[in-house]
Amino acid sequence: MNDELLKPAPLAYLNDTFVNGPDGRLLRILSEYQEPLTRFRREQIQDTVVFFGSARLQSPESATAKLHEVHSGLAGTEASQDVVEKQARAAVEMSRYYADARELAKKLTEWSTKIPARRHRFVVTTGGGPGIMEAANRGARDANGKTIGLNIRLPMEQFPNPYITPALNFEFHYFFMRKFWFAYLAKALVVFPGGFGTLDELFEILTLAQTEKLAKKMVVVIYGKEYWSRALNLQAMVDSGTISAQDLNLFQVVDSPEEAFEFLRDGLTKHHLAPKPKADQLPEIAKTRL
DSSP, X not given: OOOSOXXXXXXXXXXXXXXXXXXXXXXXXXXXXXXXXXXXXXXXXXXXXXXXXXXXXXXXXXXXXXXXXXXXXXOOOSSOHHHHHHHHHHHHHHHXXXXXXXXXXXXXXXXXXXXXXXXXXXXXXXXXXXXXXXXHHHHXXXXXXXXXXXXXXXXXXXXXOTTSOGGGEEEESOHHHXXXXXXXXXXXXXXXXXXXXXXXXXXXXXXXHHTTOOSSOOEEEEEOHHHXXXXXXXXXXXXXXXXXXXXXXGOEEEOSHHHHHHHHHHHHIIIIISOOOOGGGSOXXXXXXX
């Protein structure tokens, strides 16, 4: 008989091998639900406006500085000078969307922070990384508002930008849990020019709206007529019968911060701030469904 005392077994929730292994996946998923929920409650976040867009777009200052480097021969690269200059000029051209996202987020935050409410309304939220995400967080910070970053751990491109409110800086492992938090609190969505990730996020929200899986009205803005007219041809889907003409009413295409702000403000006011009619003021058909 072995008289040696056994060491205490580790508590299950402190057992890293279990928690980080296949059998602990459910706990990890639940953690990416409950921990953000706890923080949103603590920070009194009621709802959000989500900005999507490319992580690769630069600020006008950064893009212009890099173009000057190319002209000065300081940009070390193996690509030909013509290719490098073309890319640098494209970056300068696209940087206007960074400036517009920053301006729009500032306008939206200045308006939302004046709404009388016990909790914070329509808080600017992004994927937390660089590019358009940084621009929107930066604009909200310019207006001295809270701003959220829902980051994702990736091998490249994705790192928290410095303009996120520290208490609202999140990092996710699971894309689907990150997407849940994008959709769950959002009352509006603003989609700037972007790539695969932006399209994925846009079409997921449009699909939820189309199939009436959202228990709220989502105000959707697609920003940048020139870019999106080249990248997408949704009218072709209507013409081919794969979506209905009414599906094009799920969003509004805009081309300036002022136009986007007015559409967002009016939509959010109508659907989420206007008082709901009392039962005796509802149409007869609505009364029968109460």
